[in-house]
Amino acid sequence: MSSLKQFVCQHPRLTAWLVLAVGMVAILVWSARDVGLLAGQWAALIVATVGLAGLCVWIIGWEDEEEDAGTCQEPERAGTES
Numbered sequence: 001m002s003s004l005k006q007f008v009c010q011h012p013r014l015t016a017w018l019v020l021a022v023g024m025v026a027i028l029v030w031s032a033r034d035v036g037l038l039a040g041q042w043a044a045l046i047v048a049t050v051g052l053a054g055l056c057v058w059i060i061g062w063e064d065e066e067e068d069a070g071t072c073q074e075p076e077r078a079g080t081e082s
Helices: 002-010 012-031 039-064
Strands: none
Touching: 002 012, 012 039
C-alpha cells in the first residue's frame, strides 16, 4: 500500500489521468452498449476518450504548477527538531 501511495505522490497527473480515463471509458461503454458499434469503432472511441482525459488533466494542471510543490510530503512531527 505504501508503494501505491508513493507512486501517487510522485506521479499525481499520471494517476489523475488513469482514474479519469477509466471513469470516462466506463461511462462511454455504459452509454453506447446498445448502439451496435463495430470493434474498430469501439477502439477509436476508447482511444479518443483516453486522449481527452489526458488533455483535461493537462489543462487543469496549468493552474496547479505553482501549488504542486510539497503536497505529498509527510507532515513534520512536533518536538523532533534537533
